[in-house]
Structure formats: structure tokens, C-alpha cells
Amino acid sequence: MLAPPQNWWKPLSRMERSWVIVAFVWCLVLTIMMPLWFFLGRQNVPVTTYRVTQAEYFESVNAFVEEYQVDTLQGIPVVEPPPGSDVYLLARQWQWYPVLKLKKGEEYRLHLSSMDTQHGFSLQPTNLNLQVLPTYDYVAKIIPTQSGEYGIICNEYCGIGHHIMTSKVIVTE
Amino acid sequence: MAVKSMTAADNAAAPVPVPLTEQDLAVADRIAGTSIFLGASALLIGVTLGVMQGLEHVGINLYKYVQPWVATYYHGLTMHGVLNALVWTTFFIVGFFTYAIVRSLNRPLRYPWLNVLGLLVMVIGLLTAAVPMLTNNASVLYTFYPPMKADWSCYLGLTLVVVGSWMAGWGYFFTLYAWRKEHPGQKQPFIALTVSITMAMWQLATLGVAAEILFLLLPWSLGLVQGTDPLLGRTLFWFFGHPLVYFWLLPAYVSWYAMLPAQTGGKLFSEQLARLVFWLFLLLSTPVGFHHQYTDPGIPQAWKFLHTTITFSLAFPSFLTAFTVVASLEVGARALGGKGYFGWIRKLNWGNPSYAAQNLAMILFVFGGIGGITNASFNLNLAVHNTIWIPGHFHLTVASASTLTFFGILYWLAPALTKRKLFAPKLALAQAWTWFIGMLLMGNALHLLGLHFGAPRRTMLGSAPYASPDWNPFLMESAVGVTFLAISATLLYIVLIGTLFNKKSDVEVKMPVAEPLNPSQSIPKWLDSWTPWVFGAVALVLVAYGPMLYQLIRDIELTSPGWRVW
Numbered sequence: 104m105l106a107p108p109q110n111w112w113k114p115l116s117r118m119e120r121s122w123v124i125v126a127f128v129w130c131l132v133l134t135i136m137m138p139l140w141f142f143l144g145r146q147n148v149p150v151t152t153y154r155v156t157q158a159e160y161f162e163s164v165n166a167f168v169e170e171y172q173v174d175t176l177q178g179i180p181v182v183e184p185p186p187g188s189d190v191y192l193l194a195r196q197w198q199w200y201p202v203l204k205l206k207k208g209e210e211y212r213l214h215l216s217s218m219d220t221q222h223g224f225s226l227q228p229t230n231l232n233l234q235v236l237p238t239y240d241y242v243a244k245i246i247p248t249q250s251g252e253y254g255i256i257c258n259e260y261c262g263i264g265h266h267i268m269t270s271k272v273i274v275t276e
Numbered sequence: 277m278a279v280k281s282m283t284a285a286d287n288a289a290a291p292v293p294v295p296l297t298e299q300d301l302a303v304a305d306r307i308a309g310t311s312i313f314l315g316a317s318a319l320l321i322g323v324t325l326g327v328m329q330g331l332e333h334v335g336i337n338l339y340k341y342v343q344p345w346v347a348t349y350y351h352g353l354t355m356h357g358v359l360n361a362l363v364w365t366t367f368f369i370v371g372f373f374t375y376a377i378v379r380s381l382n383r384p385l386r387y388p389w390l391n392v393l394g395l396l397v398m399v400i401g402l403l404t405a406a407v408p409m410l411t412n413n414a415s416v417l418y419t420f421y422p423p424m425k426a427d428w429s430c431y432l433g434l435t436l437v438v439v440g441s442w443m444a445g446w447g448y449f450f451t452l453y454a455w456r457k458e459h460p461g462q463k464q465p466f467i468a469l470t471v472s473i474t475m476a477m478w479q480l481a482t483l484g485v486a487a488e489i490l491f492l493l494l495p496w497s498l499g500l501v502q503g504t505d506p507l508l509g510r511t512l513f514w515f516f517g518h519p520l521v522y523f524w525l526l527p528a529y530v531s532w533y534a535m536l537p538a539q540t541g542g543k544l545f546s547e548q549l550a551r552l553v554f555w556l557f558l559l560l561s562t563p564v565g566f567h568h569q570y571t572d573p574g575i576p577q578a579w580k581f582l583h584t585t586i587t588f589s590l591a592f593p594s595f596l597t598a599f600t601v602v603a604s605l606e607v608g609a610r611a612l613g614g615k616g617y618f619g620w621i622r623k624l625n626w627g628n629p630s631y632a633a634q635n636l637a638m639i640l641f642v643f644g645g646i647g648g649i650t651n652a653s654f655n656l657n658l659a660v661h662n663t664i665w666i667p668g669h670f671h672l673t674v675a676s677a678s679t680l681t682f683f684g685i686l687y688w689l690a691p692a693l694t695k696r697k698l699f700a701p702k703l704a705l706a707q708a709w710t711w712f713i714g715m716l717l718m719g720n721a722l723h724l725l726g727l728h729f730g731a732p733r734r735t736m737l738g739s740a741p742y743a744s745p746d747w748n749p750f751l752m753e754s755a756v757g758v759t760f761l762a763i764s765a766t767l768l769y770i771v772l773i774g775t776l777f778n779k780k781s782d783v784e785v786k787m788p789v790a791e792p793l794n795p796s797q798s799i800p801k802w803l804d805s806w807t808p809w810v811f812g813a814v815a816l817v818l819v820a821y822g823p824m825l826y827q828l829i830r831d832i833e834l835t836s837p838g839w840r841v842w
Contacts, residue, residue: 119546119599126595134588137654138581144655148580152573156835196841215573220424220839221506223662223732227742230730232661234571236506237423237836241573256742258662258732260417262424262841263348266740 146231149243157237160193160216167191168201176202179270189214194222194235197264199255204273207250215241223259226272232258247274293383293458300384307391308375309693312686314399315367316772319679322359323765325352330718330758332738333751347412349736350842355409357418358434361524361674363402366437368682369527370395370444373471375689376530377448379787380467383458386450394443397436405433415842417734419517420493422509425838428497431489438482445475463799466547467534467789473554474526476806477519480813481562484515496838503834507574511828514565515821518587522561524674526554528637528681532601535685536634537790540625542608545600547792551803553593553600559813560590563820570657579824580654586820587652594645601638607793629704633684636712637677640719644672647723664733665726672719680711683768690775692785699774707767714760721754 115123141147155163167182167190174181180201184190186209193200195218205211215224215235222235233243257268325346328338332349339346346352374391378384385391407429408414414426452464452472488509496504533550537543544550566583569575606620614620625631647669650656660666691698698704725731729747737743737751802808 115546115549118603119549122599123549123596126592126599130588130592130595133591133649133653134585137584140655141577146658147655148570148577148658149573150577154831154833196839220841221421221510225662225730225732227730228744230659230663230727232571232658232663232730234569234573234662236510236573238505238833239507239573254742256730256732256740258730258735259421260350260424260734262839263350264841265350265734266736269742 149233149241151242153240153242155216155238155240157216157218160191160214160240161218163214164191164193164200172201173204176271181273184211187211192224193218194224194257194261194268195219196262197257197268199257199268199270202270202273204275205247207247207274207276210244210246213243213245215243220261221259222257222261222268225256225258227254227256229253234259247272250274250276290460291454291458294454296378296382296384300388301378303388304374304378304385304391305693307388307395308371308689311367311371311374311395311398312689312693314402315364315371316686318359318363318367318402320765320769322356322364323761325356326360327758327762327765328352329356330755330761332736334748334755335738337738344412345410348415348842349739350417350734351412351415353734354415354417358405358409360679361418361670362434362437365524365674365678365682366441367398369474369523370398370441372527372682372685372689373448373475374444375693376787377451377468377471380465380471380789381451381455383451383455385447386454387447390450391444391447394440394447396440397443398440401433401436401438401440403433404436405430408433412842419513421513422493422496422504422506423836423838425497425840428494431493431497435486435489435494438486442479442482445472445479448472448475463804466544466550467530469551469804470526470530470534470554473558474523474530476810477526477558477561477813478523480817481516481519481523484512484565485517488512488516496834501834503836504838505828505832505834506836507572508828508832510569510572511565511575511825514568515562516565517568518565519561521670521673522557524678526557528634528678529553529597531634531681531685532597532638533604534790535788536601536631537604537608538788539628539631539634539688540605540608541611542604542606542790543793544790545603545607545793546797547794548797548799548803549596549600551799553596555803555809556593557590558809559816560586560593562813563816564590564652565821566824567652567654567657570654571661574828575824579820582820584652584654586816588649591645591649598642604790604793605635627705628687629698629701629708630684630687632705633687633708633711634681636708637680637684640672640680640712640715641677643719644669644677647672660726662733663726664722664731664735664737667733668719668722668726671715671722676711676715676719680708680715683708683711686772688785688788690772691781692787694776694778695780695784696775696778697781697783699771699778703767704771707764707771710760710764710767714757714764716757717760718754718757721750721757725750725754 168180171182171184172180173183181204182201183204186206190211191214217235217237224233224235251274253272255270408427414430416424416426452468492504492509495501564583564587566580567587570580609620609623612623614623687704
């Protein structure tokens with residue numbers, strides 16, 4: 104039988120010990136900041152997701168466009184839904200459909216899904232990014248806080264026309 | 277007597293150590309040399325495509341000159357990612373490890389045929405995947421997100437590369453195991469241990485991508501099932517995708533801890549802490565993948581948050597590395613007469629290309645590490661997700677911290693393998709510095725473009741209608757960086773090919789091995805035993821991934837048809 108070792112941890116030198124403590128505390132601070140900011144910050148990852156078939160989602164989008172269309176922009180309908188309602192945005196090769204017209208300071212439930220490959224919803228130039236997957240209906244609660252025209256681009260590779268996939272959101276007073 | 281001492285009979289039970297002969301070394305070196313040669317060849321094509329991408333962003337379209345070899349920007353981008361991030365890294369790492377482990381243990385490979393077979397499987401996989409990739413039948417980028425559908429042979433080829441690297445790992449495990457049997461009671465040599473830890477982490481991590489390909493993508497691309505589930509695919513991919521970056525990084529850490537100090541007269545400052553760092557990487561590397569999926573639908577926040585916390589625990593061993601490695605180098609610089617708080621830095625071995633390249637890689641990794649913590653932050657990620665900030669980040673990590681370190685290793689390893697002198701060491705030194713400057717400029721520009729303007733990654737920016745004139749100064753800065761990198765890559769291949777054809781040298785180049793500063797420091801048992809760490813790693817993966825994967829598989833709907841849209 105062997106005697107158990109005396110030290111389970113050989114003492115570190117003073118400098119080393121201080122550094123280990125500093126590094127550990129710093130990691131702790133960084134980690135704690137995240138849940139804190141989740142409650143304090145105004146921009147967080149959305150939580151709601153539904154499974155849909157692509158046909159179902161397409162139907163919802165068409166019904167939405169039919170009900171609230173107010174204009175047409177380069178062949179794509181411009182849709183102005185009432186505040187507080189469900190807003191549908193569809194990503195496909197290689198466009199966002201339809202163009203949204205929203206009111207400043209009102210809350211909307213923005214639905215995102217794709218008809219084909221994965222896409223990336225990117226609001227320009229304010230930097231808001233969400234992954235768009237086919238057969239998943241992703242719902243984000245949004246409140247536009249500034250009026251103006253915002254671009255939407257695709258920031259997930261979706262094929263040869265990826266770089267021309269663009270649209271806009273119009274926020275009115 | 278209560279405590280019985282070891283008897284002579286116990287000692288005799290241990291098998292006799294197998295001596296390392298010239299012939300054994302020749303076998304290991306042949307495997308290492310072939311593997312590294314293939315990796316470096318892949319990198320040559322990969323960096324050329326990278327230069328074309330950088331120039332496209334400022335309106336210089338070179339693709340028209342390379343028809344039909346590189347059909348489109350995205351065809352080139354796919355090959356750039358696969359060749360650089362998967363092929364160059366994996367082949368270099370397997371070669372480097374094969375060379376290092378036999379020398380660290382002073383023992384031949386236990387089953388050389390297993391390592392030869394591993395390399396063979398990797399090569400077959402590379403050739404299988406190369407056919408659809410070169411012919412533009414698999415331009416799905418290196419993350420191959422479903423439901424974009426590549427040719428089945430691409431998925432099969434990539435799987436074989438991974439399986440081959442598993443076999444290389446098994447070869448190391450058997451070798452280390454045999455050494456332990458022959459040396460009962462002795463601590464495992466640092467390099468052999470850390471090489472094996474890296475490969476063990478790789479075994480666990482690659483289970484995700486293996487499952488994705490075998491159960492989702494192969495049956496689907498062969499037409500056996502009609503659709504796929506994009507979220508399950510992404511989740512299994514990132515199960516592998518994040519530990520993949522530690523698979524790139526840990527070989528650089530092996531060199532920084534255990535070799536680099538010896539190249540500047542230093543010693544390994546604290547072997548105890550260094551071992552702890554590697555064990556922590558084995559424990560924590562895999563259950564972190566959801567931090568690539570913060571903006572994904574269908575994954576509850578609690579799970580995303582758990583993975584965030586584990587990711588931030590991983591920052592801890594990297595902070596420890598910063599301390600121990602710098603301290604180890606400082607020991608060397610002070611021994612060479614370095615003085616002052618910062619004055620000692622000038623006394624480091626800057627004239628040696630192998631040393632300089634690795635030290636410069638470390639400096640870039642400071643910025644890469646800070647950016648990585650930003651990406652992994654639950655809140656900040658929303659602002660940079662999928663923007664060109666991300667390529668800016670990983671060009672400072674895999675393309676600098678790892679790749680520039682690997683160049684540095686090559687500057688002693690290529691002469692060691694070929695038994696020839698390094699060709700034009702001055703050019704090699706210039707290569708390291710131009711790579712450093714190039715990556716610094718490009719990394720800075722891409723980070724700022726992503727953060728300030730939300731410019732997208734993986735995009736043919738030079739042809740994007742929404743590209744704003746405000747982006748131009750940054751795209752120009754990036755293009756200047758790319759120019760430096762193009763010069764650097766040219767120098768690299770001049771040095772490497774020059775070395776290959778240089779005349780034979782009698783001076784034997786040995787693997788640098790840093791001695792511990794305090795050789796009498798004994799290593800506690802828990803820092804030398806595999807069981808707690810391996811079980812801990814598996815348990816943590818089960819906790820962090822089990823319930824979510826169970827739910828995704830239970831609710832699987834294979835309803836997304838495949839798309840070929842490039």
C-alpha cells in the first residue's frame with residue numbers, strides 16, 4: 104500500500120496565485136454581466152418559436168399582405184399593419200417579402216421564416232441580427248424607436264444571389 | 277511494517293521499455309512529412325483564393341481570369357474555408373503530433389500501421405471531397421448548413437478526413453498507454469500528454485459532425501429521405517464547430533508552453549498550471565456550441581445561457597496561458613540580460629524566424645481572444661452575429677494564432693524532417709512580420725466594418741448594391757492587409773520549397789523542449805490521471821446537450837427539401 108500524497112495541490116508562487124485570482128474574478132464579472140444585462144438591456148434574443156410547414160407560413164404571409172397592403176415598391180407590396188399586430192416577413196431566393204411600414208413607438212410581433220435555405224435577417228445600419236430557418240417560425244417582439252427608412256440585408260450565405268438580397272423597413276412617426 | 281514498499285517482483289512485472297531506433301523515427305517522420313506536405317499544398321490554393329476575395333471587396337474582380345476553375349466568388353469561398361480551416365489545420369496537426377509524440381516519449385509508435393492507415397484514410401477522404409468541391413458541385417461553404425444540399429461525395433469525403441484523424445489519435449493513445457505500462461509511477465511527459473489530450477477532446481467533439489453527416493446529410497443527399505431538419509443540423513454542427521477552434525489552438529499551445537521557451541533560453545514557468553490548462557480544455561471545450569446559435573429559433577434561453585457560462589469558464593485557462601507562457605519567455609529574456617519592466621522584451625530571440633513568428637502569433641491572439649469573448653457574450657453577440665466582424669475575429673485566431681504559430685514550427689520542423697538547412701532565414705523572418713502586419717490591418721478593418729456598419733460576412737461585397745461609400749476606407753485598409761498577406765504567402769512558399777531543394781545538412785535539428793523551471797516540483801496525481809477528466813467531460817456534454825438534443829430529435833420533422841442554388 105502507498106501512503107496518500109501529502110499535498111493535493113502544490114502551493115503556487117505569489118505572483119502566480121495573484122494572477123489566478125485576478126483571472127478567475129474577471130471571468131466571474133464577465134459572466135455575471137450577461138444575465139444582468141439581460142434584465143437591464145433593451146435588446147435581447149427573442150424566445151418564441153413555432154414549427155410550421157413552408158406552405159402554412161406562405162399562406163399566413165399572403166393573408167397578411169392581402170389584408171394590409173397599401174402600396175407597391177419595385178414590384179413588392181408595401182404593407183402597413185395596425186400597431187400591436189402580427190407582422191410576417193418571408194425570406195426566399197433572393198428577396199425579403201413584403202416591405203414593412205411600421206409606426207414609431209408601437210410594439211409588433213415580427214414573424215420570420217424562410218421558403219428555401221437558411222437566411223440571416225440583418226437590420227441596417229443599427230445591427231440587429233437574427234437567423235432565419237425554413238420550417239421554423241421565429242417571433243421577435245420589436246418596438247421601432249426611431250423613424251426613417253432602414254435597410255434589411257441577408258447575412259447568411261443563401262446561394263449565388265446572396266449579396267443582392269435586400270429590402271427595407273419604413274418607420275413612420 | 278504498515279506500509280509495504282515495492283518489491284523487485286512488482287518492478288519486473290512492468291514490460292521492458294522499447295528503445296527508439298532510427299528506423300522507428302524514419303517511419304514517424306515519413307508520416308509527419310507527408311501529412312504536412314499535403315496540408316501546406318492545400319493552404320497554397322486556400323490563401324490564393326483568400327487574396328482574390330479581399331481584392332473583390334475593393335472592386336478588383338479576378339474571377340474572370342480563372343474560369344471555369346473557380347466559377348464564382350462563393351465557389352472560391354467554399355474552397356478557401358475548407359482548404360484552410362479544415363484541411364491545412366488537420367493535416368498539419370496530425371503531422372506535427374506524430375513527429376512530437378515519439379520524441380516526447382522516446383518510444384516508437386505502438387502500432388505504426390494504425391497511423392499510416394489513418395493518414396491514408398484522410399487522403400482518400402480529401403480526394404473524395406475534392407472532386408465535388410473543385411467542380412462547383414458543393415459550394416455550400418465550410419459549414420454546409422442544410423437545407424443547402426451538396427453532392428453526397430463531399431459529405432462522405434469530409435467524414436473520412438475526420439475518421440482518419442481519429443485513427444491518428446488512437447495511434448497516440450496506444451503509444452502513450454504502452455509507455456505508461458513500461459514506466460509505472462512516472463508522470464506522463466508533458467508534450468505526449470498534451471498531444472493526447474488534444475486528440476481526446478477531438479474524439480468527443482467530432483461525434484456531433486459525424487452524427488450530422490451519417491444520420492441527416494448522407495441519407496438525404498443520397499435521396500433515401502426527402503427532407504432535412506435545419507435546426508438539428510446546425511446544432512450537431514456546432515457541437516463540433518466550437519471545439520474545432522480549440523483543436524486548432526491547442527497544438528499552438530503545446531508549442532508555446534513546451535517548445536517556444538527553449539527557443540529563447542527560457543523554461544516552462546509552472547508545469548502544474550500548464551497541465552491544469554490542458555485538462556480544463558478537455559473538460560470544457562465541447563459543451564459550448566450554443567454560443568454560435570444565440571440568434572437561432574427553437575433553443576430556449578436557459579440552454580443558451582448555460583453554454584455561455586461554460587464558454588466563459590474557458591476564458592479562465594486562456595488567461596492562465598497568457599501568464600504562464602509570458603513568464604516562461606521572460607525567464608529566458610532575463611537570463612540573456614533583459615532588464616526592466618518591459619525592457620526584457622527586446623532580449624527575446626527576435627532574430628530567429630521560428631521564434632519571431634510564434635511570438636507575433638501570440639500578440640495577434642490577444643486581440644483574437646478579446647474578440648472571442650465579445651462573440652460569446654449573450655448580449656453583445658446580437659450586434660456582431662453573422663457580420664464581417666466574425667471573419668475578422670477568426671483570421672486573428674485560426675489564421676494567426678494557430679497558422680502563424682504553425683509557420684514558426686515549420687521553420688524548425690521542415691529542416692528537421694528534410695535534414696536540410698532552412699532556406700533564406702531572413703526571408704522567413706520577413707514572412708512572419710508581413711503576415712503579422714497583414715492580419716493586423718485586415719483584422720482591424722473587418723472588425724470595425726462589422727461593428728459600425730453591420731456589413732455581412734460571406735458576401736461578395738464588391739457587387740452588393742447596399743455597400744455604402746462609408747465602408748470604403750475600411751475595405752481599402754483590408755485590401756492593404758491582403759496585399760501584405762499575399763507577399764507573406766509568396767515568401768512562405770519560397771522558403772519552404774527552397775528548403776525542400778536545399779543541400780543536405782549534417783547539423784541535426786532537434787525538437788526544442790522547454791525544461792520546467794522548477795524540476796523538483798512534483799505533479800499532483802489528479803493532474804496526471806485521465807479518468808476524472810474524461811468522465812467529467814462526457815458528463816458535462818450529457819448535461820449541457822442531452823435534454824436539448826433529445827427534444828430536437830423527438831420533434832424532428834424532415835420537411836425541408838434540399839436546394840442547389842449556387
